[in-house]
Amino acid sequence: MSLKTISLLLCFSILFGCSPKAPPPKSSLTLKQLMEWVIDPHADVVWDSVKFISNTNGDTEIYPRTDEQWESVRNSSATLIEAGNMLMVVGRSKDDQQWIMYAHQLSQTAELALKASIDKNKDALFDAGGNIYNACKACHDKYADFDKPVAK
Numbered sequence: 001m002s003l004k005t006i007s008l009l010l011c012f013s014i015l016f017g018c019s020p021k022a023p024p025p026k027s028s029l030t031l032k033q034l035m036e037w038v039i040d041p042h043a044d045v046v047w048d049s050v051k052f053i054s055n056t057n058g059d060t061e062i063y064p065r066t067d068e069q070w071e072s073v074r075n076s077s078a079t080l081i082e083a084g085n086m087l088m089v090v091g092r093s094k095d096d097q098q099w100i101m102y103a104h105q106l107s108q109t110a111e112l113a114l115k116a117s118i119d120k121n122k123d124a125l126f127d128a129g130g131n132i133y134n135a136c137k138a139c140h141d142k143y144a145d146f147d148k149p150v151a152k
């Protein structure tokens, strides 16, 4: 192969192979599917991880105890952080400013849960769960005519 051919091939691959324009992010999931299949199940992991149960047997405090349990909360918190970004994808966002703000609020509150799970701090995790709930509710109040994010 001559040098000329090689450099020609190189040019070709630089032109056509190496610099394709990145496609815009898109997804086949509807907003409702993203809510029901991604966001809601992961929020449930966080919410169910810390709670008090009072019954005739007395009070039981539920919270993550093993490394695996903390990691599961960590992973779901991380998913919720990214879910905030998924909500901002063009086509999902209902308008510009406010929707983005609510989506951002979900990420920010999930950051608190992530930190709590890494610190293994059950009180902070409980508070973060409340903040996440408020983030869900704030957006639903504005854009969805229901308020039952904890579909049980």
Ligand code: HEC
Pocket: 031, 032, 035, 036, 039, 040, 043, 087, 099, 102, 103, 106, 132, 133, 135, 136, 137, 139, 140, 143, 144, 146, 148, 149, 150, 151
């Ligand atoms: C940025 C706005 C926004 C945020 C944040 C948000 N949601 Fe939603 N959610 C919506 C909208 C809008 C719908 C209605 C979608 C539809 O019906 O097409 C919805 C629908 C849902 C549904 C489907 C309910 C039904 O009966 O149809 C569930 C479940 C849900 N959200 C859970 C959550 C949870 C849990 C969180 C927080 C962890 C959350 N959402 C955060 C906007 C949001």
